[in-house]
Amino acid sequence: MTHLGERITDYVFGEMSGKELEEARRHVTDCPQCRNEVQQLERTRTTLRLSQDIEPPRHITFEVEKRPAFGWRWLAPIGAAAAVIIAVLIAAPMSIQWNESQLTISFGTAPAPVVRNEAANVATPVRTVSEPIDYDRIISEVQKQLRSQQPFASVASVKLDAEQTKIIQRLQDNLVYLENVQKSIDRQTAQNTNDIASLAQKSEREE
């Protein structure tokens, strides 16, 4: 038999069988070069296997959101909304307007509401128009919102990564800083109040 050559990995990793394996064994016994190579591969494999599998630092669990039956799910919010709307209708004149999925309700002679465009951060005045309440539209809009939520929740027991931890730490630091600024403003305001009071008293005395 010739040297094992490329088949040496098959031999060392047990992917040879039958007659081929028998011949390879005989060859390795007789051939110092192949025997040496086999021994080196086996030694490296033994060293690698000193590295044991480790346990994951946390376990992954998928959680499924359980939704209550339709009737119970909708009964409370729809009932509450209906009660509020009826009460308001009785109490005051009202106008309702839909604009890009946003419901705007105005009462009596209140000024026209403003819809804030968050993407562009621009305040856009919107004219209100009185119209009858479209309950079906309100319900379908809410249903659409809920349907868009993922039914299969993300992973539980998720630890914050280093970047998230850093962001939270930064926010906490900012909060402490803002609290200190607030205290400083409070102190300054108190001082100003005292000064004004003193000036007023002084002015009175001078008069």
Place this chain on the structure above:
Amino acid sequence: MKLGSLRPIDDRKIVDRVLKGDTEAFNLLVHQWEKPIYNFIVRLIGDREEAMDLCQESFMKAYRELPTLKDRNRFSAWLYRIAHNTCYSRLRKDIGKTFVELEPGTSSTRSPVENQLAVETALQHLPEEQREAVVLKVFHELKFDEIAEIQGAPVSTVKSRLYMGFEKLRSILG
């Protein structure tokens, strides 16, 4: 842990349950494969905390793509392939990364902890394909054709990667 022979029927049954709407059954697959996939990723990436994130990402992808699994008896090979793709996306961002050099020594002169670290570090000195072939063969005991399927390469290439990887590891580890 062997890929081909690892209770493929059990996996198939669970996959069937998940695809029929029993989404919570997916946790059984996670429980079964979490540790091997995590260890596969740790040895490929070399960062235990990041490996956890990638492991989680792999299972999320597996859940989302489960309906595309053609051969339900081959769930494990398919899952390793997903983990492989997830890791390679991450590894591509690490081009040019330098690795910590090993302290000189041999396995007989190192403590078990030192050996663990030495092996993990030595693996990081290999090119990705060689490292993956070594990890899947030595630690996961996969067949060459299974590794070829995961790597998307011919069996002969996988054997060559393994051999070259071993040569380099021998020079590093002693």
